[in-house]
Amino acid sequence: MLIHPTLDLLTDLGLHGMAKGFRDMADNPEAAALNQAEWLAILLEREVTLRQQKRFESRAKNAKLRHQAAIEDVDYRTPRGLDRTMFLAVAGCDWIRQRRHCLLTGPAGIGKSWLACALGQKACRENLSVLYQRVPRLFAALALARNDGRYAKLLHQLARVDLLILDDWGPEPLTPEQQRDLLEIFEDRYDAGSVIITSQVPIERWYEIVGNPTLADAILDRIVHNAHRIELKGESMRKKRVTA
Structure with missing residues (x-):
């Protein structure tokens, strides 16, 4: 029930990496075995990875x-x-x-x-x-x-x-x-x-x-x-x- 409101909130906050990670994990039955801290760690890692990739793409374009x-x-x-x-x-x-x-x-x-x-x-x-x-x-x-x-x-x-x-x-x-x-x-x-x-x-x-x-x-x-x-x-x- 909270999936769509959570996705909307993450998107509104510009946390697109976390939003994608949230969707992927919601569709993965194995994610149900993870606790809250593990979910949060994975979502944060997705966000950091996406931001690093965007920074690299911007720097490579400007170079x-x-x-x-x-x-x-x-x-x-x-x-x-x-x-x-x-x-x-x-x-x-x-x-x-x-x-x-x-x-x-x-x-x-x-x-x-x-x-x-x-x-x-x-x-x-x-x-x-x-x-x-x-x-x-x-x-x-x-x-x-x-x-x-x-x-x-x-x-x-x-x-x-x-x-x-x-x-x-x-x-x-x-x-x-x-x-x-x-x-x-x-x-x-x-x-x-x-x-x-x-x-x-x-x-x-x-x-x-x-x-x-x-x-x-x-x-x-x-x-x-x-x-x-x-x-x-x-x-x-x-x-x-x-x-x-």
Whole structure:
């Protein structure tokens, strides 16, 4: 007799996970053997699970990740210098909570972007905010924003996430405007948020990409010395898929 009023009340309160759990248990004869505390524990668990799933879906949507990648699907068999133990340690996301960084380097097609997105997806699952940006498009967006008055707003959007993924850094040298843009981004994130950078260019050559020695010191000092380094090597995985 109380099933429908209870369902209505749970729904009105926005407790949709508990409402679904209540319906499922009401239809399950075995639930009759549970006491009140056990019923309540199961309903609360359903509510928590649903809310966690909704938070993840929202964070994943806002992250705009390029690839539908997951840590569980990482290929460790292909020889490319990816150490399973080290990568799984990075996937734990403690470095993001500690506001450290991760640098992924290697030749084209080796899977850098995919791995970065897998780490981003895991961060979303850990209830951390993430934003993916391809560096060439980001610089173009910042140039437009500078001209139409949205520059400060865009920088604020980049600064407020827990993890910013900057994909495809280099190899072209930066223009003076791009140097200043990058300095602003990293200055905002210094001791405040984490960055993943992917690049075909070895880290020791990043100073050449920045160009201006003074700005290169200011930019890279905020990132390189406080970062995990994942250096990949080998043939393009895309080429191997085509020939397989």
